Amino acid sequence: MSKSVLLKSSIAKKYWMAFTGLFLCLFLVGHLLGNLQLFASGEEGRRAFNEYAYFMQHNPLIKVMSYVTYLSILFHAIDGILLAVQNKKARPVQYAVNNAASNSSSASRKMAVLGSIILIFIVTHMVNFWAKMHFGGLNLHKVEISVPNAPKPQELYITTNQNYIPVEQVEVRDETMFYNKEVNIKIGEGYKDLHSAVMAFFGKEAHGMKANPLAWLGVLLYTIAMAVLSFHLMHGFAAAFQTLGLRHPRYTPIIANVGKAFSIVVPALFAIIPLYIFFS
Amino acid sequence: MKLTLKIWRQKGPSDKGQMVTYPIDNIDGDMSFLEMMDILNEELIVKGEDPVAFDHDCREGICGMCSLFINGEAHGPDRAVTTCQLHMRKFNDGDTIYIEPWRAKAFPVIKDLVVNRGAFDRIMASGGFVSVNTSGNTVDANAIPVSKIDADKAFEAATCIGCGACVASCVNASAMLFVSAKVSQLALLPQGQVEAKQRVLNMVQTMDEEGFGNCTNTGACAVECPKEISLDNIARMNREYFKGMISAE
């Protein structure tokens, strides 16, 4: 291969931007499909969501995909900032008057600013949800069942093999593993109650998780972040095809329209979920 | 027409430079923008002041020398024209007109509104040519069949006059439109195939070394280009570069 492979040239850097950007668009679709399950209400919805979260954390194929996603975000962000720094240097003296609005969209000129806001959002988002899922801080999924003649309801854990275990009979180790209190053997694994954590974060008290007093701020910032993502994609989606040289009089208008639809529909659906939880 | 001109004045490459205001009167709508500049300069010379330096040569939109950034746009508010072909009728009596040089690290100011576009020449020297037999038995170019579509596209790309308005307009001061036009005009023709892979690699490398920015596909270049060079060329160069990158030896 020649000397200019990978990151050497401006164009090679842009291939990576486009490639990782489009991969992240795919990731957004997958992530959105998962999140949409939050619309299902009640115990069934909670259970389906927590089972889904468990699956996402344990399926080997999804694990590989998640590492590719982390790498893509990192690479896209570092490469994007590198490009943006070079671009700033390429014009050391600014114009006194620049009528850029007459020849280009503001999103196309502000990709690095939009991207940096998205990066800040991704970091806070991961602290709020991903870190809890991966490094602890979540309750286990348990249900209360009222038993006739008993003074208080019976608390039961749900296990990953679809059994119920009374809470007082087991000891929890390694966050999610149930061990029999009398004989030291593992008898099951529980689900992390991510569903209730999400509900609580966006202002709904759920299963022992207190409603976040700053839920309104969380919802507001989340919605703003999705608007920023929308602008980033409004330019980025179609631009990625141009960068990869995929331009043709027949297909480019279709790509442009799909890009517009994608950049409105996907962030809007993401944003509706916390709004729905907060206001329902 | 009576106008107020705000013009970038800079004595030399190392001078800091500043915007200077010049009132001007009796400008006719049928004058070209450069004729208006001539009138200003004659007035300055009569007053014993230094005339404003600006680039121009053919004054008929074909040489690519004229290069003024007028009211925030390369070659002014009109589309598909060079500064020399811009008419004063595009402006109104009483207007204030800002006139600045192309701004890019790769295009350093020499004096006032004149910038050094030698970076474009060095990009061309690094690959913008074809090797032909000059030993006296040169083959007639028309002896090689070329599809009409490709011939037209190559011709359109070849209409780039190298003015640099694309760089001046781009928020990143990227030279992608210019370089892609020069790559395309050769990549589309059989005569250009011999050096095709190495050409695109070398021209892009020189482009990067000269300090132009990276393309973010804003499309500003194609809007401001006096020759309406299309973004198709940038996409073509992106394909050509990929071919070169993965297969050149």
Ligand code: HEM
């Ligand atoms: C889910 C998140 C994101 C998605 C789906 C996404 C998607 C995209 C796409 C498709 C492009 C177009 C690439 C091209 O022009 O060829 C792009 C460009 C860009 N992105 Fe992102 N992006 C995301 C996050 C970020 C982040 C976190 C940053 C951090 C700084 C960022 C910075 C940029 C920059 C600077 C560009 C312009 C690059 C260029 O055209 O040279 N993006 N993005």
Ligand code: SF4
């Ligand atoms: S592509 Fe257009 S704007 Fe750029 S140098 Fe050529 S003619 Fe000028």
Ligand code: FES
């Ligand atoms: S002076 Fe030749 S193109 Fe304007």
